[in-house]
Amino acid sequence: MSTLTTRPGVAPPEPTRTALRHRMAERGVDRTLLLLLPGVVAVVALFVYPFVYGLQLSFQPQGVNAHGGVFASYSAFFHDKFARGSIGTTFYLAIPASLINVGFAVPISYRMRSQFRGKRLLLTILVVPITLGTVLTAEGIIEYFGPVGWFNSTIQWLHLSNHPLTLTNNYWGVLFSLIISGFPFAFLLTHSYLSGIHPSLEKAAATLGAGWWQRFRHVTFPLLLPGLLTTFCLTFVLAFTVFPSAMMVGDPDGKTHVISIEAYEQALQKFNYSQGCAIAMVMTALMFAVIGVAMALRSRLYTGSTGGKG
């Protein structure tokens, strides 16, 4: 405005064009936004388009379901008891795994707030499993928890059990693998959320006479809870889409036939792309439902400053 009034000679030649550009620039729209274009185009072409294509394909049944109407791929999935059961199997694995991971991450990172010798080393060791990769973890679990592995040998040596426990090629093996790969991740997130809460808040509570449990329950925990819900969502997504370890340490044709295995088998082994995409869509919808519930809970909590680096 002021430039227009002080320099009246500049404005007249192309009044409308200049005004539009200025008005756009005032709202933040200028040529800088062109920088967004390549990235947005790539994500739209490689993510949005395939997703929409898959959604559309899931309503065009093929193979055995070809004449069953628009929803045949979905109804084939929901009418097959074994396929439908994979939803339950997945939740039965993912919910305990993410609860265990988040549940143990809280007290451990709470202990790890203070400075002590070897803290950095312990942090590094706890983060190492991220590098292991699913295959090494799976091989390790098969060998370590197997019938003649070190774990069972120790248990028998201590006379805790007479016969070896079956911990591989079933539910437990997959759960262990989810904990080994998911816990470091949950711990790292919780630890950084917790270190973002300023210690002076707890000190203030302490001066008012709060014991450690009251300080945790009424000061730290409410501030941590939004972060914990986010952590829960992320670990849940990791556990919900477990695929390689469910194939290797699990029992892919029975107890650990999770939904991702079902989708993979339909799409790339039976080449029924339509039903594979339909299952992938069901999977996405279920995942968003869980995240939605967690985020709805989160929005009811305090999410302001936590006094730290926040």
Added chain:
Amino acid sequence: MNTVQGTSTAIVDPSAAPAPSTGPQRALPHRRSVALRPGTWLVWAVVVFFLINLFGVITTVVLDSFGRTWFAGWLPKGYTGSNYSDAWNEFSLGQVMTVTFEVSFLVVVVSLVLGVPAAYALARRDFPGKKAVMLLFVLPILVPPIAYGIPLATVLYKFHLAGSLTGVVLANLVPSIPFVVYTMTPFIEQVDPRLEAAARMCGAPTRAVLGRIIAPLLLPGMLAAAILVLVRTFGMFELTFLTAGPTSQTLVVSLFSAVFSAGIRSAQSIDAMAVVYTGSMLVLLVLALRFVNPTQLVARTRD
């Protein structure tokens, strides 16, 4: 002034008030540590139990990869390094490693080229529809790879790109570009926009502002993003598995296929391959942690 200070210390630290006698001062922390004790012990017991089992899981694989035979008992019977050379020949690890590094390198370069400008625009401008763009970039990180990987593989098969190196690179770009955007945005926000304004005031053209002001300041951030994308691509199983053909498998995928086409191969050489994979991943991660503070990515620092 003096009195105010005096009262405030009295409020903050009640134990300091009876200064002459050191008795209560010592008793207070002592009592507290007793109250904490069982919980503390339990926490450390859990940590130790987890670490022992983790150690067992890793050690069995590493020992087995050097062992001759190991069917029962505490240790393998005899040690050898031949499993590694077997693995190298049987799984043509040389070719697999080349493909892995080609894919990772291409993904890193392309995602930086596409992601950094987008991150710049998002960090600097506030425009209508910014929320929608942010959502567009967060979705590929949030939606699990296997859920969008199946439709993506279908599309790539339609365009005859699946099974080739291009297909694998394209698939791996999907989570990498948003990842670069979200890693770079806080880095760019830390660079004071007044620096750019000052450079322009001094008559620098856009090219000079980009090349001599912004790029040097963003180099650490770009390095961090590049290494993180490298680690992710190296370890990305699902997308590569769904889109790779026999000649475009990365190390993780060929490891997985080796386990499933086992039988003729000994478990030892598969373990050797897994150790090679984890070793390279460890090197990458140590490299990454030298440049990136992981907590910085979650709770960003802002002054």
